[in-house]
Structures are given as C-alpha cells and as structure tokens.
Amino acid sequence: MKRKGGHRHRKPKDDCSLPENEDKPHCVFKDLPRFYNSSSPSRANKPLTPLGYVQFYLPDVDTHSATPPEWKIEYSTFKPAKLIPNETDSVQPPPVPLHLLPDYVAGLENDEQARANYVRRLKRISPWKMKDLTIGSYIKLARKLVSEKKMWNKFTELMWVSEAVAIRELSLMRRFVSSA
Numbered sequence: 157m158k159r160k161g162g163h164r165h166r167k168p169k170d171d172c173s174l175p176e177n178e179d180k181p182h183c184v185f186k187d188l189p190r191f192y193n194s195s196s197p198s199r200a201n202k203p204l205t206p207l208g209y210v211q212f213y214l215p216d217v218d219t220h221s222a223t224p225p226e227w228k229i230e231y232s233t234f235k236p237a238k239l240i241p242n243e244t245d246s247v248q249p250p251p252v253p254l255h256l257l258p259d260y261v262a263g264l265e266n267d268e269q270a271r272a273n274y275v276r277r278l279k280r281i282s283p284w285k286m287k288d289l290t291i292g293s294y295i296k297l298a299r300k301l302v303s304e305k306k307m308w309n310k311f312t313e314l315m316w317v318s319e320a321v322a323i324r325e326l327s328l329m330r331r332f333v334s335s336a
Contacts, residue, residue, distance in 0.1 A: 199291055206289040208234040210252050211314075229258060231314050233286040236278035240264055240271060283310045 172183035197205040211230040232239065234251055241250050254260050258281065264271045286293045301308050 201288045232282045236275045
C-alpha cells in the first residue's frame, strides 16, 4: 500500500461564532484581554531588573602556553561612567571588577581628570550606553541601530566575531586539506 504524499494538516478548528462551540478552549481564550504589569522587572528599572551585560572573550585561547589565558572585554551595555565608581560610591561595588577593565590604573576614582579621560577610552567597549536591560531600552537600541549606520556596523562587527573566526579557520583547513 502506497503512502499518501503531502503534509498532514490539523483538523480545522470549529467556528467560535456558533453557540455549540463557545465553550471550547480555543474559543474561550480567544477573546480574553492580554494583561501585563507595567511595573514588572522587565518593563521598569526595579529590584531584579538586569541592569547591564558585559561580553568577555579569550583572545589567545588557541595558543599553547604555560600561563592561563586572560579574559578581555569585548563589549558592555553599561554606560562608561557607571563602570568606574566615584569616591562617593564606595557602598556599591562596580558592575565589572576594576582589574578586568582594559588598561585600568588604580586610583582613577579619586582623580576627576584622569577618570574623565579613562571614561572616554571606555567608549569603544560600551557602544550601546543602555540605562538598563528593560524592554523599553532594547526598543530604543533597536531604533538607534536602524537609524545610525555607524552604530549598526559596530553591532554587526561585535555580534559576528565568532562567525568571522569560524570562516577564517575553515579557509585555513581547506588550504591544509588541499595541500595534503
């Protein structure tokens, strides 16, 4: 016996406008309003709201050495000024340990001029400058990415770094296989 071809489609759902179908689950939930809480942590900056994200990478992970590889920051969603605490912010620890920041020198918290110069240098690892990671902040980021070509190019550069490495390794493998 030969099998019938084509896709197996689900049985069509009943017409919800008929009185005999109004109690069926797909008809009952269809017209209920969707609720969300505007003060939930994903929509407002409150306790349990994620405030930022820092992407680390290991630049020389392929090389063999006796010393362990060092972590480097690829990008951060924090504003650059938030990465270095002021001398008055001694109660709250910084979002990223200071020794992991690129080219960090101890004592920047106390010297206002040196701190301002270092914040300017941190702008290359924090292109997004998001206040927090709520839905509204992501929508603002998406609008910026669409409207500003320079920001979009930076985004694609950071997001596709692993693919670029994979493409480079694939081309090296092809050369190796073809030479053998």
